[in-house]
Amino acid sequence: MKKHLLSTSAIALGVAMAAPAAAQEWDVSFGGYMSQHVGYVDVNGSANAGQDYDGVNILSNSEIIFTPSITLDNGLTFGVNVQLEGNNSPGSQIDESYMTISSDTLGQIIVGGENSAGYKSMVGAPGVTTMYINSPSISAFIPFSNAYPGGFRQAGLSSFTEVAGNNDVQRLTYFTPSFNGLTVGISYAPTASAGQNAGAVAAGNLDRNANLSDIFDIGVNYSQTFGTTSVTLSARYGTGNSAIVGVSDPETWGVGAQIGFSDFLIGGSYAENNNGAAGGVGGGLPADYGSNNKGWNLGVTYDIAGPWAVEAVTYQGEVSTATGKARYEAYRIGASRDLGPGVDWDIYLAQVNSHNGGVGAARLTSNGTLIGTGINLSF
Structure with missing residues (x-):
């Protein structure tokens, strides 16, 4: 990420006032990314009856990330991370916004709107292209929500739960320093019902009798290299207090691993969400969420001599519903070419098959095939 230093007189004055007798200065920097995908899609299935999704479509995804920081004489580094969405969306224009406090001996403290320690500790199947199937991203081309009730940050669609x-x-999150490659993190969130990045003023005061509250997460990550072999292992667990009488507290857990040797990288993950009962608990979950989400992914990449790398990856998800086991199957093969610093070109073929678990006339399906290409810029 390139660092762009701002040296206007106003910023210089602000730094001088904050630390008049010290040599510390704020490193006011930013970076970000932009991905533009163009693909041809063929969609079919009973859930899409009377609708026409076939043809060429375009997906744009971009962010500008501001990361100012300062390191004090005592060795503590204070930083800010604010991620501005580069595309209009129904949600907030700010993705994540948080403060960090870190040092080699302290580890790292994160305070603000950010994913949990469990989420950040997980690893899964590797890939070289950015048309993600271990997330709902591919739904921009292949609409499957009418047939499959798996949701965002749920194991039915992603092992990053x-x-x-x-x-x-x-x-509030804390990560320990790395001990020979081992890092442990723990998080606490007062509520999941305030919405993404909303503070107390925006969300209103927290009534724990009416909201999912007191969410705890723990994550463990181990990464080490042995000769020419690299190993990364991860595990996480999380739970919260349900506000619904007679509904058990929601939980999530997962494990993941990656092993690299020669020019190959192989990895996968497995995760589950137990949401207590059909209908979910708090956090704005829609009524068609099942009481249990589970999913796994597996993938391999190969770095060809030269600018090309190739991949093969799958994600398999399942959601318990009143009508049966809804299923999501996604497959992707692709290649990515390094065009220069921070510039990649992707080509890929992806397939999605999904259904709602119904029987007979109640069975809804949505299937699609995508052939696409994309340019990814990272700066």
Whole structure:
């Protein structure tokens, strides 16, 4: 990430007033990314009856990330991370917004709207292209929500889960320093019902009798290299207090691993969400969420001599519903070419098959095939 230093007189004056007798200065920097995908899609299935999704579509995804920081004489580094969405969306224009406090001996403290320690500790199947199937991203081309009730940050669609599917809520997180490659993190969020990045003023005061509350997450990550072999292992667990009488507290857990040797990288993960009962608990979960989400992914990449790398990856998800086991199957093969510093070109073929678990006339399906290409810029 390139660092762009701002040296206007106003900023210089602000730094001088903050630390008049010290040599510390704020490193006011920013970076970000932009991905533009163009693909041809063929969609079919009973859930899409009377609708026409076939043809060419375009997906844009971009953010500008501001990361000012300062290191004090005592060795503590204070930093800010604010992620501005580069595309209009129904949600907030700010993705994540949080403060960090870190040092080599302290580890790292994160305060603000960010994912949990469990989420941040997880690893899964590797990939080289950015048309993600271990997330709902591919739904921009292949609409499957009418057939499959798996949701964002739920194991039915992604092994990178959160308790009851919360996302970037106000949270306090601590990560230990790395001990020979081992890092442990723990998080606490007062509620998942305030919405992404909303503080107490925006969300209103927290009534624990009416909201999912007191969410705890723990994550463990171990990463080490042995000769020419690299190993990364991860595990996480999270739970919260349900406000619904007679409904058990929601939980999520997962494990993941990656092993690299020669020019190959192989990895996968497995995760579950137990949301207490059909209908979910708090956090704005829709009524068609099942009481249990589970999913796994597996993938391999190969770095070809030269600028190309290739991949093969799958995600398999399942959601318990009143009508049966709804299923999501996604497959992707692709290649990515390094065009220069921070510039990649992707080509890929992806397939999604999904259904709602119904029988006979109640069975809804949504299937699609995508052939696409994308340019990814990272700066």
